[in-house]
Amino acid sequence: MNYIGEDEVIVVRDRKNTINVLVNSCSHRGNTVCRAELGTTNSFLCSYHGWNFNLDGTLLAAPGEEAFYRGELNKSDWGLMRAAKVESYRGFVFATMDxxxxxxxxxxxxxxxxxxxxxxxxxxxxxxxxxxxxxxxxxxxxxxxxxxxxxxxxxxxxxxxxxxxxxxxxxxxxxxxxxxxxxxxxxxxxxxxxxxxxxxxxxxxxxxxxxxxxxxxxxxxxxxxxxxxxxxxxxxxxxxxxxxxxxxxxxxxxxxxxxxxxxxxxxxxxxxxxxxxxxxxxxxxxxxxxxxxxxxxxxxxxxxxxxxxxxxxxxxxxxxxxxxxxxxxxxxxxxxxxxxxxxxxxxxxxxxxxxxxxxxxxxxxxxxxxxxxxxxxxxxxxxxxxx
Ligand code: FES
Ligand SMILES: [Fe+2]
CATH class of the missing domain: 3.90.380.10 (Naphthalene 1,2-dioxygenase Alpha Subunit; Chain A, domain 1)
Incomplete structure (x- = not known):
């Protein structure tokens, strides 16, 4: 977890070893999906209503997709926001939203x-x-x-x-x-x-x-x-x-x-x-x-x-x-x-x-x-x- 300006971001390596910089804000109600300073995880499970995000920020699943959203939730539209660019120099990772x-x-x-x-x-x-x-x-x-x-x-x-x-x-x-x-x-x-x-x-x-x-x-x-x-x-x-x-x-x-x-x-x-x-x-x-x-x-x-x-x-x-x-x-x-x-x-x-x-x-x-x-x-x- 880190910050870009006043936005919390998650810096995480996915299974392909790519470094993702994701805005730590659930696309449902904005809740932070990661509260840890550092560590490892398989996915980011939002503690409010349970939307679950992959390490690259894509939305994997939401409770009640069929029963409550009637199959109309287009998950590909609702991933976490990502930094526009992520680059590193000698192991130091920098990201920008622009x-x-x-x-x-x-x-x-x-x-x-x-x-x-x-x-x-x-x-x-x-x-x-x-x-x-x-x-x-x-x-x-x-x-x-x-x-x-x-x-x-x-x-x-x-x-x-x-x-x-x-x-x-x-x-x-x-x-x-x-x-x-x-x-x-x-x-x-x-x-x-x-x-x-x-x-x-x-x-x-x-x-x-x-x-x-x-x-x-x-x-x-x-x-x-x-x-x-x-x-x-x-x-x-x-x-x-x-x-x-x-x-x-x-x-x-x-x-x-x-x-x-x-x-x-x-x-x-x-x-x-x-x-x-x-x-x-x-x-x-x-x-x-x-x-x-x-x-x-x-x-x-x-x-x-x-x-x-x-x-x-x-x-x-x-x-x-x-x-x-x-x-x-x-x-x-x-x-x-x-x-x-x-x-x-x-x-x-x-x-x-x-x-x-x-x-x-x-x-x-x-x-x-x-x-x-x-x-x-x-x-x-x-x-x-x-x-
Ligand atoms: S705020 Fe994240 S699932 Fe509702
Ligand atoms: Fe000083």
Whole structure:
């Protein structure tokens, strides 16, 4: 079970191994036909009046077809609604309700694909059963804004630093790299030099550095020629946070997080956790610790962030407060997009708000377009030159 916007969808493999994305709404009275987060089933039996749907969404049977419907129920007209397109990239399944949406690879572009390549390049991964879920009383966009925000760290997470939960070195790097992609995708955060990568690799060769061993392992993989070829010369040096527009965050904590809007003033966060299959047990345990304690319902950092997101939403929603444009000026007009022969253009700079401006600009373009055709024709290309 998952969501596309405010619609619940069921993502299910049928007996032919095809992945179906079905709207979780019975065609009789709209009841949800699947209540499970995950699992296996032979069919979806509606709990209200018993209509029974196949794994591909077709209606198999309805009680009283002869006696009550007098043989006039045309079952082929009453299957579950299906997503218009379902495609996957490196095992991640995406669906859209609009047949006119671009092909997935075109939609993701190199920045969106790179965000997923970051996960795939860590080796074979296994996603763990269960989803950590929490609700925050904030607009979903402030949660997206925050993943590009390396300005808040020393203030919002000051306590976590002071008690030694996270290190200032890891949390507040000065050298930043921002990659901006079509349709609003972006990656923002630390940009690591080749010399620093080599240093992480050397440290890992000596067993890694205590609590930061997981990061040494992560960074040292980027020295592997196969991983370098996969990520490209610029992607190899990016340790930023990818956002697959609009609301899928690829977190460095071996998690991906969907930010699902529950109206304008509340967001539900769904945290999916994965482990690297061939990682030693100690590193698997470190990953599980991070998955439980950094973000998510019990996450120390997310409690810091969530409190500020909800109060940012609360403070800016009043009739007077909402009239004033907020300040999104950091670094504007002061940085340069550097091209690369590989096509991986990037901005290398200090802490900035390029990712946030790109997100809000893209969101506005999405909101103003009436259709995918219009958005395809009218959306901004990623910036070049001075930004
Ligand atoms: S609502 Fe599903 S069978 Fe009636
Ligand atoms: Fe934060």
């Amino acid at each position: 047949a006119n949406a671009p092909a997935l690879a075109d939609y993701l572009g190199w920045v969106g694909r790179l965000g997923i390549d970051f996960i795939a390049s860590r080796g074979e991964v296994e996603f763990l059963d269960g989803v950590h879920k929490n609700r925050i009383k904030c607009n979903w966009k402030i949660a997206v804004d925050n993943l590009y925000d390396w300005y808040h760290v020393k203030v919002s997470h000051g306590t976590a630093m002071r008690v030694g939960f996270v290190s200032e070195e890891a949390m507040a790097p000065m050298s930043q790299m921002v990659l901006l992609g079509e349709y609003g995708h972006g990656i923002g955060g630390p940009g690591i030099s080749e010399a620093e990568l080599a240093a992480f690799d050397a440290r890992m060769a000596n067993g890694g550095d205590g609590d930061a061993q997981w990061f040494d392992l992560f960074a040292s993989r980027r020295v592997d020629p196969k991983v370098r070829a996969e990520l490209g010369p610029v992607g190899t040096r990016s340790f930023g946070h990818p956002n697959i527009f609009p609301n899928l965050w690829v977190s460095i904590t071996q998690q991906v997080c969907l930010r699902i809007p529950r109206g304008p003033f509340e967001t539900e966060l769904w945290w999916f956790n994965y482990l690297i299959k061939d990682a030693p047990e100690s590193q698997r345990r470190q990953a599980i610790f991070a998955q439980n304690h950094v973000f998510g319902p019990a996450g120390l950092l997310e409690q810091d962030d969530g409190e500020n997101w909800s109060h940012s939403t609360r403070g800016a929603r009043g009739p007077i407060g909402r009239m004033r444009p907020l300040n999104l000026s950091m670094g504007r007009g002061r940085d340069q997009v550097s091209a690369d022969p590989s096509g991986q253009s990037r901005i290398e700079t200090v802490v900035n708000e390029h990712g946030q401006r790109w997100t809000y600009q893209s969101w506005q373009e999405w909101m103003l377009a009436d259709s995918w055709q219009e958005l395809i024709a009218s959306h901004s290309q990623p910036p070049t030159g001075v930004v």
